[in-house]
Amino acid sequence: MSGHGRKVGETILKVEKLRVEVRTDRGNGPTLVHDVSLELKRGEVIGLIGESGAGKSTIGLCTLGYTRGGCRMTGGQLFFEGRDIRQMSATERRALRGPGVSYIAQSAAASFNPAMTLMQQVCEIPVKHGILSVAEAEATAKRLFRELELPNPDTFGDRYPHQVSGGQLQRAMAAMAMAAKPDILVFDEPTTALDVTTQVEVLASFRKLIREHGTAAIYITHDLAVVAQIADHIMVLRHGKMVELGTCDQILQAPREEYTRRLVAERVAGHAFREDLDTGEAPLLQVSNVVASYHSLLRVIDNVSVEVRRGDTVAVVGESGSGKSTLARVIIGLLPRQSGDIRFQGQSLPPALKDRSKDQLRRVQMIYQMADVALNPNQTLHEIIGRPVQFYFGRSREDVRKRVLELLRLMDLPETFINRKPGELSGGQKQRIGIARALAAEPDLIICDEVTSALDQLVGEEILRLLKKLQEELGLAYLFITHDLGTVKRIANKVAVMLKGKLVAGGETSKVFAPPYHPYTKLLLSSVPEMRSDWLDEVLASRVQTLAAVRAAQVSLPG
Amino acid sequence: MLRLIAQRLGLGLITLWAASILIFVGTEILPGDLASAILQNSATPESLAEMRSELGLDRPAIVRYGEWLGNAARGDLGHSLASKRDVVEELSPRLKNTVFLAAYAAIIAVPLAVALGLMAAIWQGGVYDRLVNFVTLLTISVPEYLVGYILIKYLSVQMGWFPSLANVTPETPTLDRIYLTFLPVMTLVLVVVAHMMRMTRASVLNIMASPYIEMAFLKGLPKWRVVVRHAFPNALAPIINVIALNLAYLIVGVVVVEAVFVYPGLGQLMVDAVSKHDVPVVQACGLVFAAAFILLNMIADILAILSNPRLRHPR
Numbered sequence: 100m101s102g103h104g105r106k107v108g109e110t111i112l113k114v115e116k117l118r119v120e121v122r123t124d125r126g127n128g129p130t131l132v133h134d135v136s137l138e139l140k141r142g143e144v145i146g147l148i149g150e151s152g153a154g155k156s157t158i159g160l161c162t163l164g165y166t167r168g169g170c171r172m173t174g175g176q177l178f179f180e181g182r183d184i185r186q187m188s189a190t191e192r193r194a195l196r197g198p199g200v201s202y203i204a205q206s207a208a209a210s211f212n213p214a215m216t217l218m219q220q221v222c223e224i225p226v227k228h229g230i231l232s233v234a235e236a237e238a239t240a241k242r243l244f245r246e247l248e249l250p251n252p253d254t255f256g257d258r259y260p261h262q263v264s265g266g267q268l269q270r271a272m273a274a275m276a277m278a279a280k281p282d283i284l285v286f287d288e289p290t291t292a293l294d295v296t297t298q299v300e301v302l303a304s305f306r307k308l309i310r311e312h313g314t315a316a317i318y319i320t321h322d323l324a325v326v327a328q329i330a331d332h333i334m335v336l337r338h339g340k341m342v343e344l345g346t347c348d349q350i351l352q353a354p355r356e357e358y359t360r361r362l363v364a365e366r367v368a369g370h371a372f373r374e375d376l377d378t379g380e381a382p383l384l385q386v387s388n389v390v391a392s393y394h395s396l397l398r399v400i401d402n403v404s405v406e407v408r409r410g411d412t413v414a415v416v417g418e419s420g421s422g423k424s425t426l427a428r429v430i431i432g433l434l435p436r437q438s439g440d441i442r443f444q445g446q447s448l449p450p451a452l453k454d455r456s457k458d459q460l461r462r463v464q465m466i467y468q469m470a471d472v473a474l475n476p477n478q479t480l481h482e483i484i485g486r487p488v489q490f491y492f493g494r495s496r497e498d499v500r501k502r503v504l505e506l507l508r509l510m511d512l513p514e515t516f517i518n519r520k521p522g523e524l525s526g527g528q529k530q531r532i533g534i535a536r537a538l539a540a541e542p543d544l545i546i547c548d549e550v551t552s553a554l555d556q557l558v559g560e561e562i563l564r565l566l567k568k569l570q571e572e573l574g575l576a577y578l579f580i581t582h583d584l585g586t587v588k589r590i591a592n593k594v595a596v597m598l599k600g601k602l603v604a605g606g607e608t609s610k611v612f613a614p615p616y617h618p619y620t621k622l623l624l625s626s627v628p629e630m631r632s633d634w635l636d637e638v639l640a641s642r643v644q645t646l647a648a649v650r651a652a653q654v655s656l657p658g
Numbered sequence: 659m660l661r662l663i664a665q666r667l668g669l670g671l672i673t674l675w676a677a678s679i680l681i682f683v684g685t686e687i688l689p690g691d692l693a694s695a696i697l698q699n700s701a702t703p704e705s706l707a708e709m710r711s712e713l714g715l716d717r718p719a720i721v722r723y724g725e726w727l728g729n730a731a732r733g734d735l736g737h738s739l740a741s742k743r744d745v746v747e748e749l750s751p752r753l754k755n756t757v758f759l760a761a762y763a764a765i766i767a768v769p770l771a772v773a774l775g776l777m778a779a780i781w782q783g784g785v786y787d788r789l790v791n792f793v794t795l796l797t798i799s800v801p802e803y804l805v806g807y808i809l810i811k812y813l814s815v816q817m818g819w820f821p822s823l824a825n826v827t828p829e830t831p832t833l834d835r836i837y838l839t840f841l842p843v844m845t846l847v848l849v850v851v852a853h854m855m856r857m858t859r860a861s862v863l864n865i866m867a868s869p870y871i872e873m874a875f876l877k878g879l880p881k882w883r884v885v886v887r888h889a890f891p892n893a894l895a896p897i898i899n900v901i902a903l904n905l906a907y908l909i910v911g912v913v914v915v916e917a918v919f920v921y922p923g924l925g926q927l928m929v930d931a932v933s934k935h936d937v938p939v940v941q942a943c944g945l946v947f948a949a950a951f952i953l954l955n956m957i958a959d960i961l962a963i964l965s966n967p968r969l970r971h972p973r
Binding site: 160163165167192193194195196197198201202204206209210211212213214215223224227228258259261262275 | 874879967
């Protein structure tokens with residue numbers, strides 16, 4: 100179905116009133132996709148955007164004639180080259196997948212088979228569909244590796260997935276999808292799991308690939324700024340329904356619908372820095388020259404110093420592997436420091452958690468990225484939130500219950516939730532419970548480890564607002580670990596930028612995030628996608644210099 | 659990775675040593691005295707004492723243990739009290755028989771179980787899956803002697819296809835052996851297939867929920883290829899462990915089947931030796947069983963480590 104008759108502008112996919120419902124043995128579940136229609140021409144890219152539950156991945160998978168467990172396409176048509184995918188037999192659908200429509204998943208690390216080499220997996224589509232011989236497929240793969248700027252393209256394929264980096268793996272997945280020259284590529288959040296700086300590079304290679312091969316693509320993401328760099332048209336989805344469809348520029352500059360306006364506004368908002376008010380007060384938490392490592396081999400935290408005062412929000416930013424979460428573990432005592440000092444209200448904290456007093460434990464609390472995993476699914480909210488109240492203050496049963504209800508009200512959650520279990524809550528509500536549990540200890544400092552990154556944009560926004568409100572009411576201090584620089588600008592009065600376990604820049608956010616930048620800060624800031632379609636071109640143009648500056652600066656780092 | 663394997667080897671040796679202590683202590687507290695067992699009716703206090711000192715039983719247990727272990731390490735397992743023959747000579751034809759039976763059963767059972775398990779995973783929830791699950795559950799629930807007698811009744815007594823007795827001698831040619839031991843082997847196969855087949859099915863299905871399996875389907879691969887090529891290699895570790903456990907059972911746990919088919923294996927020898935108070939033979943059998951069990955589990959551990967690509971191909 101590929102090869103001949105490729106004409107740009109000819110319709111390759113036409114979806115008409117697609118409906119997807121959950122069908123189980125116990126009857127019909129909710130409808131995931133409501134009568135969505137779209138048209139894709141050869142050489143064109145359409146972006147599907149929306150929050151989780153918008154149905155965008157479901158639509159993407161339907162174009163491969165695939166639905167996840169329990170779901171079924173119950174209405175509409177999907178014409179691929181004039182043939183309805185819904186009417187295809189199982190064999191015809193298999194023939195469609197790969198050579199016709201090809202899929203690029205969000206997490207390449209999870210989507211590559213750990214027991215096979217990259218080459219084996221990349222060649223599977225063309226070889227098993229009988230399009231190319233093994234030798235031809237390998238030659239194609241090597242050419243694609245080269246096009247995607249992967250290191251040592253001739254031997255890259257001999258490696259196993261765990262032997263290459265996340266960004267490389269994501270590009271290898273693009274090579275796998277392209278190996279049989281599909282008519283349509285479906286990108287399902289392909290850069291979401293990557294660091295911002297890696298995202299820029301991967302995004303650029305995807306765009307180059309699509310343009311050079313003239314392949315049509317469906318690009319699914321929750322990030323408008325990302326899709327703006329690559330798509331011709333954007334469809335905004337919410338709760339499985341189409342909200343708006345328009346050209347890229349129209350959606351960004353003149354959104355017609357209220358929901359789109361909110362999405363755009365949230366992404367553009369927050370450029371004003373939060374002011375840093377120096378009260379001259381003694382610091383609450385003082386981390387000085389701390390060194391820590393796992394198995395005493397590599398210094399994961401190397402000579403880091405940070406100060407937090409009452410009412411401060413100090414952001415710790417950096418890419419994955421920079422040691423920012425490890426710093427949180429060191430402060431809390433889960434990973435004992437090897438040298439340096441951590442003082443809380445002037446008092447040195449013992450390195451290990453088990454040596455700290457109950458009061459020292461109580462004063463520093465933590466909120467986690469995955470609220471899901473951090474809450475015991477078998478306990479009610481009463482037990483979850485009541486436990487620290489009981490543990491630190493030894494209150495009576497009646498008082499504990501009263502306090503839990505009070506905390507639920509503070510979280511804007513109904514009191515009736517007290518007997519629920521985490522499984523009955525949404526992602527945002529679970530994170531609120533995480534906050535309530537931390538507050539139950541009446542701490543002075545809360546360490547927030549990527550607390551919004553697993554949440555949808557607008558839900559994350561609400562959590563940030565709640566944290567801000569609590570800070571104003573209770574005078575809390577936050578140590579806010581994040582990779583989202585947009586958030587940092589808005590909520591943090593101080594920031595610490597980490598690179599490979601070292602602190603490269605620190606101080607008031609308005610100073611660190613304004614020129615003259617540290618080269619690495621500049622790289623990070625320039626890598627945050629912006630809401631204009633020419634952003635990627637600009638970044639790529641200045642990227643070589645920025646990277647060179649970072650490399651030069653790294654050499655001169657102390658230690 | 660070599661360090662991991664060396665660790666496993668070391669652990670295996672330590673376990674074997676611990677097993678040797680248990681075996682020695684076990685035979686030590688066996689009711690009845692060795693000397694009186696040998697002398698039986700002719701025992702007088704004097705002759706008993708004389709016999710004890712002749713056997714070295716008057717020395718402390720710890721000294722005798724050290725001597726026994728030292729000799730065993732050199733391959734000298736002492737002399738049988740009943741037949742006065744060298745224990746190694748006594749044991750080796752029996753051990754050969756046992757290993758032959760176990761290997762014969764394993765060669766049939768392992769590929770059969772894995773294939774049945776994979777097919778059950780491919781047609782999960784279908785008629786085949788339910789049927790094979792039911793049948794294997796049945797064979798695992800029925801005691802092995804009953805399975806043996808049922809096979810004898812139908813295949814031997816009624817049809818007359820196979821002999822009901824597997825009385826092989828060291829002189830029996832291999833082809834005859836394969837024929838003579840067919841029924842006991844079938845009994846063992848029926849007993850061990852279920853466990854391995856169920857583990858294959860379960861661990862493959864467990865892997866089938868992984869994102870890379872969905873990816874394989876999205877590449878348009880047929881289901882059998884997804885199961886065999888993508889899921890199975892990642893499901894190997896638990897399967898290997900269960901196979902090892904069953905192979906160990908084939909060597910150390912077949913006394914009942916040997917008895918049903920009057921097969922001269924190691925299990926029979928050990929039971930006889932226990933009833934005759936033939937301590938050196940009991941100890942030697944115990945050691946061989948322990949070594950077989952530990953060796954198989956150790957091989958399984960090492961294979962499971964090797965099946966992990968992260969360990970086989972470090973970054």
